[in-house]
Amino acid sequence: MAIQYNNPLFEVVRNYDRCINCRVCERQCANGVHYFDEKAGKMLSDETKCVDCQRCVCLCPTHALKIIPNPNSFRKNNNWKQSLLCEIYKQAESGGILTSSMGNPEEFPIYFDKILINASQVTNPSIDPLREPMETKVYLGSRPQGVQKDASGKIICDLPVHLWLNMPIMFSAMSYGSISYNAHKAMAMASKKLGIFYNTGEGGLHEDFYPYGANTIVQVASGRFGVHQGYLDAAAAIEIKIGQGAKPGIGGHLPGEKIVGDIAKTRMIPEGKEVVSPAPHHDIYSIEDLRQLVLSLKEATAYTKPVIVKIAAVHNVAAIASGIARSGADIIAIDGYRGGTGAAPTRTRDNVGIPIELALAAVDSRLRDEGIRDNVGLVVAGSVRSSADIVKAICLGADACYIGSAALIAMGCHLCRTCHTGNCNWGIATQKPELVKRLNPEIAAERLYNLVTAWNHEIQEMMGGMGINSIESMRGNRLMLRGVGLNGKELEILGIKHAGE
Ligand code: SF4
Ligand code: SF4
Numbered sequence: 001m002a003i004q005y006n007n008p009l010f011e012v013v014r015n016y017d018r019c020i021n022c023r024v025c026e027r028q029c030a031n032g033v034h035y036f037d038e039k040a041g042k043m044l045s046d047e048t049k050c051v052d053c054q055r056c057v058c059l060c061p062t063h064a065l066k067i068i069p070n071p072n073s074f075r076k077n078n079n080w081k082q083s084l085l086c087e088i089y090k091q092a093e094s095g096g097i098l099t100s101s102m103g104n105p106e107e108f109p110i111y112f113d114k115i116l117i118n119a120s121q122v123t124n125p126s127i128d129p130l131r132e133p134m135e136t137k138v139y140l141g142s143r144p145q146g147v148q149k150d151a152s153g154k155i156i157c158d159l160p161v162h163l164w165l166n167m168p169i170m171f172s173a174m175s176y177g178s179i180s181y182n183a184h185k186a187m188a189m190a191s192k193k194l195g196i197f198y199n200t201g202e203g204g205l206h207e208d209f210y211p212y213g214a215n216t217i218v219q220v221a222s223g224r225f226g227v228h229q230g231y232l233d234a235a236a237a238i239e240i241k242i243g244q245g246a247k248p249g250i251g252g253h254l255p256g257e258k259i260v261g262d263i264a265k266t267r268m269i270p271e272g273k274e275v276v277s278p279a280p281h282h283d284i285y286s287i288e289d290l291r292q293l294v295l296s297l298k299e300a301t302a303y304t305k306p307v308i309v310k311i312a313a314v315h316n317v318a319a320i321a322s323g324i325a326r327s328g329a330d331i332i333a334i335d336g337y338r339g340g341t342g343a344a345p346t347r348t349r350d351n352v353g354i355p356i357e358l359a360l361a362a363v364d365s366r367l368r369d370e371g372i373r374d375n376v377g378l379v380v381a382g383s384v385r386s387s388a389d390i391v392k393a394i395c396l397g398a399d400a401c402y403i404g405s406a407a408l409i410a411m412g413c414h415l416c417r418t419c420h421t422g423n424c425n426w427g428i429a430t431q432k433p434e435l436v437k438r439l440n441p442e443i444a445a446e447r448l449y450n451l452v453t454a455w456n457h458e459i460q461e462m463m464g465g466m467g468i469n470s471i472e473s474m475r476g477n478r479l480m481l482r483g484v485g486l487n488g489k490e491l492e493i494l495g496i497k498h499a500g501e
Helices: 024-028 055-059 082-094 181-194 207-215 229-234 261-267 287-300 317-325 346-351 356-369 387-396 405-411 441-466 488-494
Strands: 010-014 034-037 042-045 065-069 115-117 138-141 162-165 169-171 216-220 237-241 307-312 331-335 377-381 400-403 481-483
Touching (some): 169 181, 331 356, 356 377, 356 488, 387 481, 405 441
Antiparallel strands (some): 010 065
16 A cells, blocks of 8 residues: 655645636646646646745646645654654655755744844934935955054955955855756846846856856855866856855755756866765865865965855854965855755754854854954855845844845745755746746846845944944844844854843
């Protein structure tokens, strides 16, 4: 007897008074949920295939569809949840590791939601961002240690290599392969227009995107896919990926069916072969080894490009960051445990790593205590969901934030968390040509531009409210934050007071 491991998670509710049998839902669903039954003369659904991506709901011309959680699920049990039962059935059948996408959805605390921002009232008045200049430009890299003069007494104006951002927001690393050509193109176009940067992830840089090099961060990951001299030369900065928030301690994985055509060419790997990047870099087992790679990449690019080292937020992140700040790297990127991914083992995604807010505060405090905070820029990622999260992150010590899931959502993602299947109905996490073309890169770029511009306006509003007129003055300004409902240890790590203090 087949075990019911695929008890549908969702129910498709079709209002037959509204349905006109246009079959749009059937054509739009890459999972094959909807079909027309000739005998019954109406549309029916195979709900076991539904992932709740909401594509059919959005495109149904008569608003005849609703997707709801399946009420006919397993008997309620707070310990043995339905998802756990289904996962055990699946593993009992397959003997394999479970795979998931996007970020950790479990009920761990979200510290950004337990932190509130200050606002000026009588003394230290607020600033009106509509009438007074607000500086949101960010200098990302190591900073000069005081004013330096040459032998003739002239001030030396040469700055260490760095990135200039018009606003403290960049698009996170997402590889061509994990997301589509059109999604990549949209981020490249939006970055150029915004004066910020997007990140290739570990999939190499498609030759069509070389013209966007001045707004591109290229990644050097453990598999070294797509890494060659032209790739390094094309970029504005190089990121060494040591770890990723969604899957700390393990490598990347791209199924063979996604390695097609240009993806294989861009990654410099054979078509159709499954690609697994190793968990560690096989030439890095110490900070000294990391320094070798940092300096090699700088040497290869004539010391003209900043080098970023990206790590996952893990238990001893502050000590690791302290080592990286001494490795010659210009920027540290830290990715929290809620960070998104195209594919990760479910257990790792949901149980490994620490919240970005605690990691960031711990790293900033440690680098300040050691007097090396200005050796590096600090970028954080891992579910930065709004302009308020960005303001809080900067007050906790970040220079800028990477956004990934929010950028995908701006392009149309509905967080169905099935990117690993390659059937993204929104044309984002897929390589199927008929799905890729659903995402218009020009429209998606415009939406990204609008999102980041809107957030930047909101950041200026909040800065003005605090009586602060530059990101630089807000960086690490933890006096501007208060916690609500946090215990003493959490407040201590975050370095903030409780509301009311
Ligand atoms: S898209 Fe809407 S109206 Fe068209 S067949 Fe599907 S449910 Fe019916
Ligand atoms: S990118 Fe596509 S597949 Fe992935 S979560 Fe978003 S809608 Fe779903």
